[in-house]
Amino acid sequence: MSHNDDSLYKIRHSAAHVMAQAVMELFAPGEVKIAIGPPIEDGFYYDFDLPRPLTPDDLPPIEKRMRQIIAQNHPFVRREVSAAAARAQFADQPYKLELIDGLEKGGLDEYGNPLQEKPVISFYLDGPFVDLCRGPHVERTGQLNPAALKLMSIAGAYWRGSEKNKMLTRIYGTAWQTAAQLEEHLHRLEEAKKRDHRKLGRELGLFYFSDDIGPGIPLFTPRGEMLRHQMESYVRDLQTKYGYQHVWTAHMVKEDLYRRSGHLENYSDVMYPPMQDEELTMRLKPMNCPSHMTLFKEMGMHSYRELPLRFAEFCTLYRYEKRGELNGLTRVRAVTQDDCHVFCTEEQIESEFALALRLVREVLNTYHLSDYKIRLSLRGEQGKYVQDDEKWAKATTALKSALDANDVDYFVAEGEAAFYGPKADFIAKDVLGRDWQLSTIQVDFIQPARLGVEYIGEDGQPHTPVLIHRAVTGCTERFLGVIIEHFAGAFPLWLSPVQVMLIPIADRHIPYAQQTAQRLKDEGIRVEIDARAERMNSKIRDAQLQKTPYMLVMGDREAAAGAAAVRSRDAGDLGSKPLDEVVRMLKEEIASKRVVMRAA
């Protein structure tokens, strides 16, 4: 949470304590073990180790008890204590003891991450409830607004976030200063639900999931595929313009290649099991890099003069995502990356980074996803990484200086790197303010050497190129999921699967509609005719609900005049216009890739 939310921070932090007290009172003394309860964006949570699972029916009594505690208006009192005193206080609270250990050693915070300085151990007391807590809090429980508080959900959460630890029960709540703010927040959640791409995907007939196909594998309808096609064509054309070349490398690869590239050792958790074909062991591709490097090698000797060589590919990759982590289109098992591998010299890293950056920026701007931050993802202490400190240091330095040379602001995240190198990840905010990791630019000094990729340098000697991995929209599926929600299903004209719906008023206007449809199709405009025996109003309503950008209504007047009554999805009835003008207007809007954003 940011600093200017100090008062909300205190409110939510305090609400977490009040909730913990309420939960403890729901059970017999000593039955509830409390873990941690921080404020978070929009609210707070507290993790408990409970004698039984909670159900949604448990929330109202807890909430009721919280209001009573608030009404009792206990002061929050801070007390600094020694580690020994802290241990005595929480003798029967194992999680708190573990936290105290971490604090006392000065080494670890509550998640087991290293701390800079040895902190002061402090308690906060409110009434009968004592918690190990750094604070700050509101002064009295009465400063919490009971009408601006709501418990939201129950979830499981591992102690310290590690699946090796015990699963605790987490209760999420939300808290605000005023009831109106709470209402607003709940309203935002409702809006987000309406835009849920899984719901819109079904309503707009874009994609489906089937038990017969398997989890995490979307099936795209003609309309959904048209969206994919438009998105991919756009990036493809732009890549071509920027000097990237497209290649194609199929979906299966001999396992041995992944042994040499390092995937088998470092990425096998995400890979599907091997397929045995007599003496051959094959794998579904989880990444393109080894294939692109192999292609580079097969194409013969490469001179330094050919570099940088940029191989782009829209390829569907297969990744084993954990069951519980699958989520609509944003987390699937068949992932189509708009991938690219640039083979270049160390000197070229900076300019290649700049090129990729320009491409990424142009694409994100087109989608009105221009509010993004860049995360420099580095190797962490744990996790699987190819061990080669020298190359990691080189790659990290190179990426940092490329970021700096291009005047890019970024923040550092340790432990987020790929197994072969550091990344610059683009994290964009959608119209609802949610973060999505989309584009990525990665520097890899490791894989080319492992696979023996070489070029002949100016000195006539073989050298190992640097590999830059780069994705613009990241992958088609997730990006589509994000933009469905971002646009609330109302795609800009250039992207819309059906751009124009022709609405003949009566059956006798169908021939004119067909004639008009052909005219528009000849201009490359995607058009459909609603020839049902329905009333015009009903056809308009359906086209509007399908979020079709333009409706052309045609009756006797239009047929006689060679015109169409234009209705815009966003602006309503625009009146009758000659077809020539309609075509000009549509083509201009398509070419401009104009976007009309809807408020969240």
Added chain:
RNA sequence: GCCGACGUAGCGCAAUUGGCAGCGCAUCCGAUUUGUAAUCGGACGGUUAUCGGUUCAAGUCCGAUCGUCGGCUCCA
């Protein structure tokens, strides 16, 4: 994978303590030929996710499996 909730017609939902499985929309058929967000009437549609158990009787209770949803480090 783990914790919890859920799974009734293509979609959205009903069904009393266990007692004949229904409504709306969509679909199909018929009538209507309509001027900027829903024309009227009729018909079709189900092994209640799957498998097993309890019971005279299961959508409802129990178990397993499959699937979906909410979560699983936004720093005590």
